[in-house]
Amino acid sequence: MTLLEVDDVHTYYGQSHILEGVSLTVEAGETVALIGRNGVGKTTTLRTILQLTAPRRGSVRIRGEDVTGLGTHDVARRGLGWIPEDRRMFSELSVEENLRIAVKDTDRVGGKLAHAFEVFPDLEQFRDKKAGALSGGQQQMVAIARGLVGDNDLLLVDEPSEGLAPLIVETVAESLRRVSSDTSLLLVEQNFPLAMDLADRFYLLDNGQVVEQGSTDDVSREDEQIRRHLSA
Amino acid sequence: MTGAALAAMSDVAVATPLFVDSLLDFLDPGTLASVFVDGLSKAALYVMITAGLTLIFGLMGVLNFAHGSLTMIGAYAGGLVLVVLVSDSTGSVARIGAFFAAVAVVFALLAVAGAGIEMKLVRPLYDRNPLYQILLTFGLTLVLDELVEIIVHFYGIQPTHEWQAAMATKPAFLTATYSLLGLSVVGLDLFEIAFGVLTVVAVWAFLTRTRYGLYIRAGSEDSEMTEALGINVRRAFTVVFGLGVGIAAVAGVLLAWDVTWGASVPLAAETLLPAFVVVIVGGLGTFRGTVAAAIIVGLVDATMTWWFQNVVDFPGLPEMTIFLILVVMLVVRPQGLFGVAEVGGH
Numbered sequence: 001m002t003l004l005e006v007d008d009v010h011t012y013y014g015q016s017h018i019l020e021g022v023s024l025t026v027e028a029g030e031t032v033a034l035i036g037r038n039g040v041g042k043t044t045t046l047r048t049i050l051q052l053t054a055p056r057r058g059s060v061r062i063r064g065e066d067v068t069g070l071g072t073h074d075v076a077r078r079g080l081g082w083i084p085e086d087r088r089m090f091s092e093l094s095v096e097e098n099l100r101i102a103v104k105d106t107d108r109v110g111g112k113l114a115h116a117f118e119v120f121p122d123l124e125q126f127r128d129k130k131a132g133a134l135s136g137g138q139q140q141m142v143a144i145a146r147g148l149v150g151d152n153d154l155l156l157v158d159e160p161s162e163g164l165a166p167l168i169v170e171t172v173a174e175s176l177r178r179v180s181s182d183t184s185l186l187l188v189e190q191n192f193p194l195a196m197d198l199a200d201r202f203y204l205l206d207n208g209q210v211v212e213q214g215s216t217d218d219v220s221r222e223d224e225q226i227r228r229h230l231s232a
Numbered sequence: 233m234t235g236a237a238l239a240a241m242s243d244v245a246v247a248t249p250l251f252v253d254s255l256l257d258f259l260d261p262g263t264l265a266s267v268f269v270d271g272l273s274k275a276a277l278y279v280m281i282t283a284g285l286t287l288i289f290g291l292m293g294v295l296n297f298a299h300g301s302l303t304m305i306g307a308y309a310g311g312l313v314l315v316v317l318v319s320d321s322t323g324s325v326a327r328i329g330a331f332f333a334a335v336a337v338v339f340a341l342l343a344v345a346g347a348g349i350e351m352k353l354v355r356p357l358y359d360r361n362p363l364y365q366i367l368l369t370f371g372l373t374l375v376l377d378e379l380v381e382i383i384v385h386f387y388g389i390q391p392t393h394e395w396q397a398a399m400a401t402k403p404a405f406l407t408a409t410y411s412l413l414g415l416s417v418v419g420l421d422l423f424e425i426a427f428g429v430l431t432v433v434a435v436w437a438f439l440t441r442t443r444y445g446l447y448i449r450a451g452s453e454d455s456e457m458t459e460a461l462g463i464n465v466r467r468a469f470t471v472v473f474g475l476g477v478g479i480a481a482v483a484g485v486l487l488a489w490d491v492t493w494g495a496s497v498p499l500a501a502e503t504l505l506p507a508f509v510v511v512i513v514g515g516l517g518t519f520r521g522t523v524a525a526a527i528i529v530g531l532v533d534a535t536m537t538w539w540f541q542n543v544v545d546f547p548g549l550p551e552m553t554i555f556l557i558l559v560v561m562l563v564v565r566p567q568g569l570f571g572v573a574e575v576g577g578h
Contacts, residue, residue, distance in 0.1 A: 050460055076462035088457045090450045101446050102461050150461065 001028045001063065003154050003184050004049065004080075009058030011041075011048045018044045019055070020208040026154060031185040033199035033216070035192060037230050041208040042188040043085060046156045049186075050082055051075050062154075077104065081152035081183075085159045087143040091132025095123060095142055098131045102146040112149040119178055120145050137168035144175050147183070154184045161191045173198060192230055204229055254543040265415040267534045273421035275530025276428020277490070280483035281503050282510045282522050283435050284476025290452040290517030291472045293362065294354060297369035300504025301376040302477045306342055306484025307495035308380060310334040311398030314488070324403035331401075334485050339478040346477025347470045354473070355466070373500060381497050398488040398495055406489070420490060427486060431479065432523055438475075439519065448472055452517060506533075509558045515571025524569055529554050 004026040011019040019041045026032045034042050047053040049060050051072050059068045062078045076082070081102075090098050096113065103112045117124040120141050126134060131142055140160060147155045160176060161169040169191070176185065176198055189195035195202065196216045204212040206229050219226065257263060285299045313334035318327055353372070357364045406419040439445035447468050451458045455465045483503075487493040493502070510529050514521030536553040561568065 052456060052460065071464070071466075072456075072459040073462050073464045076460055082457075082460040084457065084460075088454055090453045090457070092453055093446070093450060097446060097450075101450050101458070101463070104462050106443065146461075 002026075003028050003030075003063060004186065005059075005061040005064075006045070006049060007059045007061070009045075009048055009055040009060065011044055011053055011055045013044075013053070018208050019048060021058070022048075022205070022208065022210055023058075024203050024210065024213075026184050026186050028153070028184055030201065031180050031187060031199045033195035033202040034186060034188045034205060035190070035195050035202055035226075035230065036205035037190070040205045042205055043158055044208075045205070046082065046158055046186070046188060049075075049156060050080065076150075079151065079153035081147040081150045081155045083143045083147050083155060083157045083160065085162060085188075087136075087139045089131035089134070089139050089142060091130060093131060094128050095131055095134070096127040098142055099145055099149050102150045104151050112151075116145040116149045119148060120175065137164055137171065140164065140168075140172050141175060144172070144179060148179055152183055154186060155179065156186050156188075158188045159190060160187070161189065161194055169194065190230070192226070250543075254539070257542070258538065262415050263538070265413075266417070267538050268531070269415075269417050269421050269425070270537070271531035271534030272527070273424040273428075273530070274533050275527045276424045276431075277483060277486065277493075278506055278510050278530055279428050279523055279526035280431050280486065281480055282507045282514075282526060283431060283519065284479040285507050285511050286514070286517060286519055286522040287435075287448070287472050288476040289511065290519070291448055291455075292354075292358075292469050294365050294473075295362075295369070296473075296476070297366060297504070298349070298372040298376060299369075299477075299480055299507060300500040300502070301373040301380075302342060302346065303480045303484040303487070303503045304495070304497065304500040305376065305380060306338050306481025307398075307488040307493075307499055308384070308484075309341060309481065310338045310485030311401075311488040311495045313337050314401040314485075315397050318401035322401075324405055327401060327403040331485070331489070335482050338481045338485050342481035343474040343478030347474035349477070350470050350473035355469070373504075377497055377500050384497065396494075399491060402489050424486060424490070431482075435479070435519060444468070444471065506554055509554050512558060513561045513568055515568030518568070518570040521568055521570030529557060532557060 002025050004024075006022060006024045008021045008023050009019050010017065010021060022041065022045055024032070024034070024045075034045060036042050044053060048055050051060070051067065051070055054069060059066050060075075061067065062075070062080065065078070067075050067078060090101070093101070099113055099116055100109055103109045105112075117127070123138075123141055123145060126138065131139060134142065144157075144160070147157070157176065160172050164172060173194060176187070179185070180198070185198070187195060187199060189198075196219065199216050202213065202216055202219070203210050204226060211229065212226065258267075281299075281303055285296060288294055288296050288299075314330055317330040317333060322330065349372070353368060354365060357368060402420070406423055408419050409416050410419060410422075411417075437445075439449060447458065447463050447465075450461075451463070451465045451468050458468075459465045484495075484499070487499065487503070488495045493499060506529065510522060510525045513529060514523070514525030533551075533554055
């Protein structure tokens with residue numbers, strides 16, 4: 001089943017034309033990577049899907065339902081979670097409150113929290129600590145756990161490895177692998193080997209357009225054309 | 233030595249023992265305790281007036297200049313309910329019952345009005361320069377004040393500056409003075425303190441013990457992220473605006489009973505200015521800062537009131553001192569007691 005269909009979206013910031021007809025799909029159970037160098041529109045694509053930045057043209061459909069123009073909370077309520085680039089913890093709230101607020105089904109808060117601490121056992125010792133006091137790696141874990149407890153069918157994950165030490169990146173990757181067993185992922189990642197490792201398919205963005213797409217099995221990590229796009 | 237210098241020295245020589253005598257009077261445990269109780273009752277009123285202003289700014293970034301006018305409308309509306317419900321034969325307990333009925337009616341009416349103001353007037357301006365919100369709420373305060381002035385004069389319900397009719401509905405035990413552990417305490421001061429504590433506990437419990445409070449605390453930090461978690465932040469804006477206005481209006485009901493305030497059109501400005509001082513001293517948008525600042529401002533206000541009434545004999549001056557607190561705070565710690573400093577600000 002197609003979970004997400006982005007069809008020919010054009011998104012602007014003021015007069016700047018950022019996305020120039022991006023189209024992509026994510027199937028149920030799939031992890032899809034969105035790769036490209038800085039400033040080509042990867043984050044804007046995620047913001048457009050969530051309607052945080054509404055497109056001027058094109059459409060976004062979730063399970064076939066057109067959600068273009070809806071409020072962000074309405075889109076999120078249809079099973080979309082967001083793990084943003086800078087994690088965006090509620091720093092004054094405790095770790096537990098950061099998770100609690102993400103549970104959409106309020107009757108199942110206890111069970112959801114227990115599941116999150118089962119998947120991320122390291123977080124339990126920090127459950128009463130303010131999220132702002134955690135390290136970058138710990139905050140990334142909370143951000144992923146927040147996506148997990150939200151009963152999301154699809155998580156939009158933006159640069160999960162950014163600013164983290166290599167050892168922590170491996171832990172984050174492992175967490176995403178665990179989460180991807182239950183949830184589809186649309187993963188924005190500049191770390192090309194990591195993206196290829198986690199994803200089933202990929203889309204390569206350049207100047208607000210999809211310039212290449214395919215299965216990650218068919219692409220070499222040394223692919224010259226892709227490396228050129230990523231390093232330009 | 234010149235004659236002027238000698239005269240100045242003579243003035244100092246006269247003033248010094250007077251000051252020492254006054255200081256000793258002030259430090260008398262009975263005086264200190266009574267100033268303390270007076271300060272806490274002022275703090276209770278300030279915290280009630282300001283709680284809504286803080287919540288609204290914390291979540292929405294809107295500095296509501298109409299807040300004082302809505303407190304003033306609360307005072308009139310509460311006074312009207314009290315005047316309707318209370319007669320000369322009404323007993324003390326029934327009068328307290330009437331007060332709480334007035335609180336419930338005024339809270340409900342003004343909370344709905346506040347929600348309406350947010351939805352119809354403030355909401356279209358969220359995506360614009362904050363100056364638009366300031367102009368809108370400032371304009372609203374002018375309109376509301378004039379409207380109340382017209383209604384009050386049309387119906388002739390306020391022949392004097394203070395609205396005596398509402399104040400006369402107070403039960404006798406609130407106007408009485410009690411001797412408590414050797415000090416004299418006015419019943420209304422204790423009632424105001426109790427009501428202020430109740431308000432603080434209720435708001436604190438709402439913010440920290442309810443799911444909606446969690447939404448509000450999260451939305452105050454990052455409304456976009458909160459929205460992306462499936463929470464309708466705009467609806468939370470409406471609820472908070474309504475609650476904030478409702479709490480301010482309830483403070484107005486209490487002010488209608490207090491002889492130092494009373495229901496009057498100038499009450500709008502008289503409550504708005506100290507409310508802004510409390511909000512800024514506490515740190516914009518922080519509830520605990522508001523509570524701490526209200527206590528500080530209340531105690532300083534009560535202390536200076538004692539000095540200017542008993543020593544200097546200049547009763548109008550104490551109001552100036554709370555603005556001095558504001559000036560000192562803006563110079564020493566512009567972000568307020570519990571506020572967060574802006575990075576890169578001027």
